Amino acid sequence: MTNKTWFQMGAAIVLILIIILLFREINDIFLPLVIVAKTVFLPLLLAGVLFYVTRPLVKWLEGKKLPRWASILSVFVLLIVVFWVLYAMIGPIVNEQGSRLAKNTPQMIQAAQDGINYLMNQKERLPAFAIQSLEDAEGNIESWAMSFGSWLINFVQGLLQAIFLTVLVPFFLFYMLKDREKFAPFLANFFSGHRRQWVLRTLKDLDETLQAYIQGQLLVSFLVGAMLFIGYLIIDLDYSLILALIGMATNIIPFLGPYLAVIPALFVAWIQDPQMAVWVALIMLIAQQIESNLISPNVMGKALDIHPLTVITLILAAGNIAGIWGIILAIPTYGIIKTIAVNLYAERREIKEAVTKDV
Numbered sequence: 001m002t003n004k005t006w007f008q009m010g011a012a013i014v015l016i017l018i019i020i021l022l023f024r025e026i027n028d029i030f031l032p033l034v035i036v037a038k039t040v041f042l043p044l045l046l047a048g049v050l051f052y053v054t055r056p057l058v059k060w061l062e063g064k065k066l067p068r069w070a071s072i073l074s075v076f077v078l079l080i081v082v083f084w085v086l087y088a089m090i091g092p093i094v095n096e097q098g099s100r101l102a103k104n105t106p107q108m109i110q111a112a113q114d115g116i117n118y119l120m121n122q123k124e125r126l127p128a129f130a131i132q133s134l135e136d137a138e139g140n141i142e143s144w145a146m147s148f149g150s151w152l153i154n155f156v157q158g159l160l161q162a163i164f165l166t167v168l169v170p171f172f173l174f175y176m177l178k179d180r181e182k183f184a185p186f187l188a189n190f191f192s193g194h195r196r197q198w199v200l201r202t203l204k205d206l207d208e209t210l211q212a213y214i215q216g217q218l219l220v221s222f223l224v225g226a227m228l229f230i231g232y233l234i235i236d237l238d239y240s241l242i243l244a245l246i247g248m249a250t251n252i253i254p255f256l257g258p259y260l261a262v263i264p265a266l267f268v269a270w271i272q273d274p275q276m277a278v279w280v281a282l283i284m285l286i287a288q289q290i291e292s293n294l295i296s297p298n299v300m301g302k303a304l305d306i307h308p309l310t311v312i313t314l315i316l317a318a319g320n321i322a323g324i325w326g327i328i329l330a331i332p333t334y335g336i337i338k339t340i341a342v343n344l345y346a347e348r349r350e351i352k353e354a355v356t357k358d359v
Contacts, residue, residue: 047172
């Protein structure tokens with residue numbers, strides 16, 4: 001019985017649960033390690049993203065007979081130039097639009113309240129379900145606005161904290177690029193024979209999965225943000241750059257990202273001109289259709305190949321468990337687990353086939 005797959009998986013699950021229980025009981029012992037992990041998590045994550053973005057360029061420079069240290073230095077210089085140019089181009093615009101948005105937020109809330117009050121005065125012309133919706137909106141609009149404002153403040157604070165912590169990013173990125181071939185052999189050295197080959201093959205598949213997801217998701221998010229910005233400029237929407245940047249940022253959340261991005265844009269458009277809200281919805285619909293039917297299939301390919309229902313389930317569950325970080329990391333984590341599971345299944349099948357042949 002101990003050789004059965006179901007028994008081994010059950011025993012592994014029980015052991016994992018016991019370890020988690022013991023960890024919770026003696027978590028004070030590991031508190032310093034948890035604090036260190038939380039401190040380095042964000043810089044390590046950002047360095048990992050930049051690693052997959054810059055590694056192809058470093059390899060290309062090395063292919064041109066440039067030493068590795070010179071290739072890495074060239075990439076660092078290029079990153080500094082790119083970030084400086086982006087800041088010089090969009091920094092003043094974002095600052096101006098952000099200040100104007102913060103200044104006009106009370107007037108926008110009041111305008112929304114006035115619009116609802118006007119509709120409430122037309123009760124006799126509206127169906128019952130519309131009246132109930134308006135009454136609910138009338139009571140909730142201020143709380144919605146405050147929630148959005150609180151989210152925006154937290155986002156800005158998180159961004160400032162990220163900028164502060166990015167002093168560690170160059171160090172992590174440098175050693176990731178410098179010693180990129182040493183990680184897989186280091187882990188594989190803990191195994192021998194056939195298992196060592198399996199570990200190397202699995203790590204290679206994980207590397208390809210993460211590379212395809214990170215590079216593809218960043219490119220898709222940039223293209224979606226560009227499409228939204230162009231569309232908002234065409235209809236002359238206020239705060240077009242900030243709203244497009246929000247759309248680009250939320251697009252890192254698969255499937256649900258575009259729907260989250262359209263909420264602040266619709267609010268701003270409705271305050272500016274109710275008819276413009278229709279144009280914003282149309283722009284978002286067009287951008288979402290282009291992204292899901294044209295850009296993502298060609299850029300992302302079959303990197304993860306996850307059903308939309310699975311995506312929604314993962315995002316909702318991860319959001320409840322770990323908040324915004326859970327939402328962002330749910331899909332790549334699922335991709336890692338899926339890749340490991342596929343390789344485990346292939347390994348067991350190969351072993352069974354080999355045993356069958358021997359028999």
